[in-house]
Amino acid sequence: MAMTKSQRQLNFSIFRYLVLTFWLFIVAFPIFWMVGTSFKPDIEWFAWPPVYITENGTLQNYLVVWADASEYSESVHTQSLQRPWEALGNSTLISLISTTLAVLFGSVLAYGVSRYQILSEGRMFQLLMLRMVPPIVLIAPISIWYRALDLLDSVPGLVMLYFITTLPYAVWMSKSFIDEVPREMEQAAEILGASKWQTIWEVVLPLVRSGLVATFLFILILTWSEYLMALLLSKTNVVTLPIELSKYQGSTEGRVYGRQAALSVGITLPLILVGIIIRKHLVRGFSFGMVRR
Numbered sequence: 279m280a281m282t283k284s285q286r287q288l289n290f291s292i293f294r295y296l297v298l299t300f301w302l303f304i305v306a307f308p309i310f311w312m313v314g315t316s317f318k319p320d321i322e323w324f325a326w327p328p329v330y331i332t333e334n335g336t337l338q339n340y341l342v343v344w345a346d347a348s349e350y351s352e353s354v355h356t357q358s359l360q361r362p363w364e365a366l367g368n369s370t371l372i373s374l375i376s377t378t379l380a381v382l383f384g385s386v387l388a389y390g391v392s393r394y395q396i397l398s399e400g401r402m403f404q405l406l407m408l409r410m411v412p413p414i415v416l417i418a419p420i421s422i423w424y425r426a427l428d429l430l431d432s433v434p435g436l437v438m439l440y441f442i443t444t445l446p447y448a449v450w451m452s453k454s455f456i457d458e459v460p461r462e463m464e465q466a467a468e469i470l471g472a473s474k475w476q477t478i479w480e481v482v483l484p485l486v487r488s489g490l491v492a493t494f495l496f497i498l499i500l501t502w503s504e505y506l507m508a509l510l511l512s513k514t515n516v517v518t519l520p521i522e523l524s525k526y527q528g529s530t531e532g533r534v535y536g537r538q539a540a541l542s543v544g545i546t547l548p549l550i551l552v553g554i555i556i557r558k559h560l561v562r563g564f565s566f567g568m569v570r571r
Contacts, residue, residue, distance in 0.1 A: 309546075316340065316539035323535040339540035343526075362541060365522035370548070372433055372518065373501040376440035381494050383441075384448025385456075385486075389478055391449065392456040393464075402450070409446045417510050424511060431513040439511065440501045447500070448493055455489030456482060491556050499549060519545045 315323065317335045343362055390396040397405065420439070421430065429435030459482055467477045483490070505520040512521065523545065526537040 312539050312542050312546075314539075315535055316543050318536055318539075320536060339536040340543075343537050343540045344544065360522065360525055361517055362519075362522055362544065365517045365519045366544070368433065368516055369502060369519045369545075372436050372440065373498055376437045376444065376501050377494055377498045379437075379441045380444040380448040380497050381452070381490055384445055384493070385452040385483065385490060386478070387445075387449050388452035388456050389482060392453050393461075402453075405446045406450055409443060413443075413506050417507065421511065430511060431515045433516055435511060436508060436516065436518075439507055440504065443507075444497045444500055447497060451493040451496065452486070452490065455486040455493075459485050495553060495556065498552065502545075502549060 311330075314331065316339050317337070318329065318332045319334050319336050319338065322329045322332055322334070343360070346360075387396075391402065424430045424435055429438070463481055463485070464477050467481045468474075472480065503520060504518075505524075508516075508518045508521055509524075512518070519541070523538055523541055526534045526541065
């Protein structure tokens with residue numbers, strides 16, 4: 279017996295929700311495990327069978343990591359020079375500056391590409407392909423160049439590198455939003471006496487503000503979590519959170535999972551808070567251009 283249209287729609291809806299539920303489990307389980315491990319005592323980190331929900335919850339991992347209170351630890355682990363608060367400050371400073379510069383310059387370049395075709399489609403593709411080059415291939419020449427310019431192990435060095443490597447994403451994403459702005463609005467502003475820069479800053483950019491916020495968050499996540507280049511281009515003066523995370527391990531006991539989980543929660547929370555604060559702009563930004571004019 280053939281199914282009716284309503285039955286097919288119902289079956290499709292059930293299938294869709296099953297797939298989404300399964301995908302939600304895949305995405306949420308690592309977060310659940312990270313948060314759960316951060317509250318586990320030392321003896322449960324390597325327990326078998328695994329302890330999914332601990333009955334001996336403790337804050338000792340947070341106290342040891344964020345308050346440097348090693349007396350709260352139930353066992354002794356090898357410790358290196360952990361500086362989580364300094365790493366948090368460095369990551370915040372480097373990520374915010376490089377992301378702001380990338381979005382600012384990227385949006386201006388995207389306007390030129392959208393309105394004046396300063397870059398062809400082929401050049402735009404080549405610009406994006408620059409970001410696809412494996413970072414490890416570029417580390418050696420960059421290290422030599424940075425050493426000559428005295429930029430190794432410095433905040434300006436990482437800011438410049440992150441700005442350059444994320445600029446292609448900023449240009450591509452910003453261009454897609456600017457393309458949706460009617461040219462008639464710019465022409466009306468120019469008829470009223472606005473200069474070209476006034477038109478860009480006071481007409482175009484406010485209209486694509488939500489899209490730029492979405493671009494900002496995307497690039498912020500990239501710079502906040504970047505590990506390889508920060509590891510190879512910094513030594514002791516500049517430590518970011520991903521580098522700090524790799525320090526919680528010892529020569530005898532291996533990785534100190536509880537400490538790493540406590541630090542990981544601290545790394546993740548700022549991004550979640552930023553997402554919550556700008557969630558209205560994100561919804562508008564991700565849906566920008568979906569409705570035809």
